[in-house]
Amino acid sequence: MxxxxxxxxxxxxxxxxxxxxxxxxxxxCDDPLTQVANRKTFDLRLQEEWKRARRNGSAISLLLLRIDQFQQFNDQHGQQFSNSMLQRLAFTLSRVPRRSTDLFGRYGNEEFAIVLPDTPTYGAKRLAEILLQRARFCDVTISIGTGTVIPSESDFRQLLDSAIQALQQAKQEGGNCVVVG
The missing domain is CATH 1.20.5 (Single alpha-helices involved in coiled-coils or other helix-helix interfaces)
Incomplete structure (x- = not known):
């Protein structure tokens, strides 16, 4: 007994x-403030999805999102209010990608990213435009850069560079827009 x-x-x-x-x-695995995937988790998942897309010969898209004039917003309203806005924005935007294979994560202080496996350019652009509209519900605007590649025809760095350059162009155009890389 x-x-x-x-x-x-x-x-x-x-x-x-x-x-x-x-x-x-x-x-x-989660960012403590926003409760979405943290950068480390996001990077690991992006690499996994890259390998899978390479094996399957399918497209993979990466969206980089940045809150427009975040530092000015933070200076004007304070850290606590900015954190609240980040939480609200993460909650709102993380519900837009609907597939279980899509991953929304915090990429930097005022940046988020989404990996979209099996998604060609037009699908990434369409989702980015929806995200742009949804951000307005949180009383902020965002800039979005997209990158799409077929891994068997390019390397990992090309996907990142494409999305980064597109995001920089979106910011240069004044923000509140989507640029396809």
Whole structure:
């Protein structure tokens, strides 16, 4: 009888450890402020999706989003209000990509990113335009740069460079727009 009680205690202990481990993994995967994937998680998933797209010969798209005039907003309204806005924006925008394979994550202080497996240029642009509209519900504007490649025909850096250059062009055009790279 004591033995089965000990077995149950050990099983309960292992279950408790497993639950804590899952909670720790979730905490380590999400940005603590916005509760979306953090940069490390996003980068790992982007690499996984890149490899999968390369094997399948399918397109992969990357969207980089930046809040327009965030520093000015932060200076004017303060850190606490800016954090609240970041949370609201992340919550709103992270619900736009609907497929389980799409990943929305925090990419930098005022930047977010979305990886869109199996998504050609027109699909990435369409989603980016929806994101642009939804950001307005949070009383901010965003700039979005998109990059789309077929991994078997290009390298990983080309996808990143394309999205980064498109985002820079969107900012140069005054923000509140989508530029396809």
């Amino acid at each position: 004591a033995r089965s009680s000990n077995d149950r205690s050990i099983a309960g202990y292992h279950h408790s450890l497993g639950t804590r481990e899952s909670e720790t993994q979730a905490i380590n």
